[in-house]
Amino acid sequence: MTNENLIHYIHSIADNSLILGQRLSELCGHGPTLETDIAMTNIALDLFGQTRSYFQYAAELSNEDLTEDDIAFLRKERDYKNVLLVEQPNTDFAYIIVRQYFFDVYHYLLLKQLENSKNVNLQNIAKKSLKEVAYHRRFSGDWLKRLGDGTEESHERVQKAINDLWVYTDELFHMNEDDKIVANAGFGVDNSSLKDEYYQIISDLIKQATLEVPEIQYFQKGGKKGIHTEHMGYILSEMQYMQLAYPNMKW
Amino acid sequence: MSNVEKNTSQNEKSKSLEDIFEAKIARDEKIEPKDWMPEKYRKTHIRQISQHAHSEIVGMLPEGNWISRAPSLRRKVALLAKVQDEAGHGLYLYSACETLGISREEMYEQLHSGKAKYSSIFNYPTLTWADMGAIGWLVDGAAIINQVPLCSTSFGPYARAMVRVCKEESFHQRQGYEIMMTLCNGTQEQKDMAQDALNRWWWPSLMMLGPTDDESIHTEQSMKWKLKRKTNDELRQQFIDQTVPQADILGLKIPDEDLKYNNDTGHYDFGKIDWDEFWQVVKGHGPCNKERLKARNEAWDNGAWVRDAAVAYAEKHTDDESIRKAI
Ligand SMILES: [Fe+2]
Numbered sequence: 223m224t225n226e227n228l229i230h231y232i233h234s235i236a237d238n239s240l241i242l243g244q245r246l247s248e249l250c251g252h253g254p255t256l257e258t259d260i261a262m263t264n265i266a267l268d269l270f271g272q273t274r275s276y277f278q279y280a281a282e283l284s285n286e287d288l289t290e291d292d293i294a295f296l297r298k299e300r301d302y303k304n305v306l307l308v309e310q311p312n313t314d315f316a317y318i319i320v321r322q323y324f325f326d327v328y329h330y331l332l333l334k335q336l337e338n339s340k341n342v343n344l345q346n347i348a349k350k351s352l353k354e355v356a357y358h359r360r361f362s363g364d365w366l367k368r369l370g371d372g373t374e375e376s377h378e379r380v381q382k383a384i385n386d387l388w389v390y391t392d393e394l395f396h397m398n399e400d401d402k403i404v405a406n407a408g409f410g411v412d413n414s415s416l417k418d419e420y421y422q423i424i425s426d427l428i429k430q431a432t433l434e435v436p437e438i439q440y441f442q443k444g445g446k447k448g449i450h451t452e453h454m455g456y457i458l459s460e461m462q463y464m465q466l467a468y469p470n471m472k473w
Numbered sequence: 474m475s476n477v478e479k480n481t482s483q484n485e486k487s488k489s490l491e492d493i494f495e496a497k498i499a500r501d502e503k504i505e506p507k508d509w510m511p512e513k514y515r516k517t518h519i520r521q522i523s524q525h526a527h528s529e530i531v532g533m534l535p536e537g538n539w540i541s542r543a544p545s546l547r548r549k550v551a552l553l554a555k556v557q558d559e560a561g562h563g564l565y566l567y568s569a570c571e572t573l574g575i576s577r578e579e580m581y582e583q584l585h586s587g588k589a590k591y592s593s594i595f596n597y598p599t600l601t602w603a604d605m606g607a608i609g610w611l612v613d614g615a616a617i618i619n620q621v622p623l624c625s626t627s628f629g630p631y632a633r634a635m636v637r638v639c640k641e642e643s644f645h646q647r648q649g650y651e652i653m654m655t656l657c658n659g660t661q662e663q664k665d666m667a668q669d670a671l672n673r674w675w676w677p678s679l680m681m682l683g684p685t686d687d688e689s690i691h692t693e694q695s696m697k698w699k700l701k702r703k704t705n706d707e708l709r710q711q712f713i714d715q716t717v718p719q720a721d722i723l724g725l726k727i728p729d730e731d732l733k734y735n736n737d738t739g740h741y742d743f744g745k746i747d748w749d750e751f752w753q754v755v756k757g758h759g760p761c762n763k764e765r766l767k768a769r770n771e772a773w774d775n776g777a778w779v780r781d782a783a784v785a786y787a788e789k790h791t792d793d794e795s796i797r798k799a800i
């Protein structure tokens with residue numbers, strides 16, 4: 223395992239947090255109640271906090287003179303390795319909650335394994351993040367139940383969101399070359415080992431929410447190889463705007 | 474007892490209640506929601522506290538506009554946390570106001586229909602990153618000047634909310650000033666950005682302290698109830714005296730040719746405020762009044778089915794305590 227492998231592995235974990243945080247922060251001030259607004263902002267803040275810990279560590283590992291911001295803002299689209307799920311738009315509150323729940327359960331299982339990493343830095347970040355993500359998962363899971371077993375309208379909307387976003391769940395368990403090398407070295411997690419438990423957990427909750435588990439067998443993939451949906455370019459052009467318009471400045 | 478006699482004794486009773494009430498305020502004791510209060514006191518407080526709450530909530534929008542474009546992760550997190558604080562302020566203030574017998578839904582309805590006012594400053598657009606610095610420095614700065622006296626206002630729930638709010642506002646102000654400082658220590662482009670933001674936010678910030686005293690309708694009564702301790706003009710002077718030296722440290726120029734330190738008064742003299750612009754914005758014709766109200770209305774309308782679902786779920790699952798509490 224080279225430093226390069228490890229850096230790429232860290233990027234791919236952190237990019238999920240960064241891009242989902244970016245999506246959530248678009249909502250700040252526009253939520254259905256003040257309380258949900260505050261709660262979702264908390265989740266975004268946690269995700270950005272995690273992103274910073276990962277990128278600071280990745281910057282340390284790098285031979286170049288990099289900062290967390292260089293990594294966050296100055297890569298090309300193909301170098302972001304987040305899964306397609308997290309870049310999906312804020313179509314409505316049902317999509318926001320389902321996207322969140324689908325990610326949170328994966329995120330939780332991943333961090334629980336990453337706590338056992340042979341790498342102390344990753345261990346520590348995982349330990350700290352796990353507490354936060356346990357809360358995220360409870361928040362999104364509770365809302366999934368409310369929407370599923372709420373009104374007829376909420377039931378329909380959340381079922382539609384589940385059906386549409388289901389196709390992005392399989393990619394969570396894909397491993398690119400760096401992932402495999404880092405997992406083999408005992409530093410990273412073998413994502414494929416999380417898959418059965420993941421589908422068990424989300425299927426149970428979907429049923430508990432009086433909703434149906436989709437029987438879709440075709441999945442979308444690409445993010446882990448840097449091949450994103452059309453949404454990604456717009457996310458980045460907003461996120462990178464200042465750094466590109468005013469290069470090499472301190473903020 | 475005849476009707477006339479009944480009314481007279483009713484009047485005497487409320488007269489003595491009012492005396493007790495006024496005496497309490499004069500002794501600097503707090504009025505609590507369960508205490509007797511004159512109808513006018515209740516109404517005035519509902520108006521002021523709900524307007525204040527609306528200002529916090531609408532105030533999230535201009536700064537929220539830059540979260541996704543913040544130039545660094547550190548700034549992004551700080552801005553997001555700041556805007557979240559404003560949501561928290563709105564929440565305490567709506568709760569304080571609810572103790573006076575108005576529901577949050579009613580208050581929202583007043584905001585969304587355009588009937589209720591909120592601070593006009595939030596009807597100006599945020600055009601560059603430097604606006605995040607200028608708003609923290611000037612707008613949160615002016616808010617503190619307005620609000621510190623309210624920490625000892627007569628209505629207990631409002632006073633207590635203000636103590637918490639003011640602590641966070643002063644943190645926001647320092648954060649805003651620090652953004653300005655970083656820009657002013659940066660490249661020429663960054664300095665220009667900072668100066669441009671000051672140019673655009675200076676006069677609206679002065680207006681934020683309210684119309685000039687002879688045009689302010691509520692001042693006298695509000696003074697008695699400690700809703701106000703200084704007049705708008707006094708507060709404005711305090712803001713200017715405090716802010717000019719801060720601009721000097723930044724190396725920025727306040728956009729007022731008439732601004733000059735007056736050795737006799739010990740205060741800064743300043744130029745004429747464009748009150749026509751102020752009233753235009755107050756009356757709903759500022760640069761972003763329509764956008765701000767539209768954003769609030771959309772958030773509320775798009776959230777209706779979500780709130781309905783939460784209520785329906787809670788009714789079906791009365792056993793599920795954690796779910797009920799979380800709504
Ligand atoms: Fe505030």
Ligand SMILES: [Fe+2]
Pocket residue numbers: 529562616638
């Ligand atoms: Fe405020």
Ligand SMILES: [Fe+2]
Pocket residue numbers: 559613641642645
């Ligand atoms: Fe503030």
